[in-house]
Amino acid sequence: MTGWTPPPPGDTREQLAALKRQIAEALAGHVGSKAFLAKGREWDHARSVWYSQADAALAVIQAAYVPPPPGSDRDKLPDHLLAVAAPHMPPYTSAAHQMADALEAAAADHPDMAGELHAWADRQRAACRTTRKQDMAPCEHPDHQA
Known part of the structure; x- marks a missing residue:
């Protein structure tokens, strides 16, 4: 090989x-x-x-x-560090959801590519890491509120 x-x-x-x-x-x-x-x-x-x-x-x-599956706490920071860092951490939105939102916005600007952009946005949403691996904070994207 x-x-x-x-x-x-x-x-x-x-x-x-x-x-x-x-x-x-x-x-x-x-x-x-x-x-x-x-x-x-x-x-x-x-x-x-x-x-x-x-x-x-x-x-x-x-x-x-192999990265841990979504929801795994393998990469979670120790609790004493989280307690100090928590006030400085922004709300969590997964990178997949950020990309899905960007693809949807691009579809409005490029109607000729809208179908493909929407399809990729759907794939990104499906790939959402539902929790931030360092502190297990849930993804706060509106898709999860439905």
Whole structure:
């Protein structure tokens, strides 16, 4: 494997399985294993070992590099720091909602692109991080008031 080839868009489980297979094949190939080159059920055990190694590698990558899901408190600041900083923090509106508002405003200025701009605005709204990760403050965009 010379570089990571992203799987085609689709089901996240399919993408993860494709990445897992790519890692397993790369690990096996790196040490000279024929597990993924050979055909036949007699190689199933060897392949399962490499898949286990790929699972372990993916777990490390996910823990280190995958951002936490919306609502996670993994990046929350300690309470004693929040108490001091809270009076200085503005109300939270997610970057996704800020971008959605900008796209909607641009649609008024560019009616020829309005359909595409509205579609992207909808995608941005769907991607809202509903809480600020540092203090878990909720997004105060009016979309959440409905």
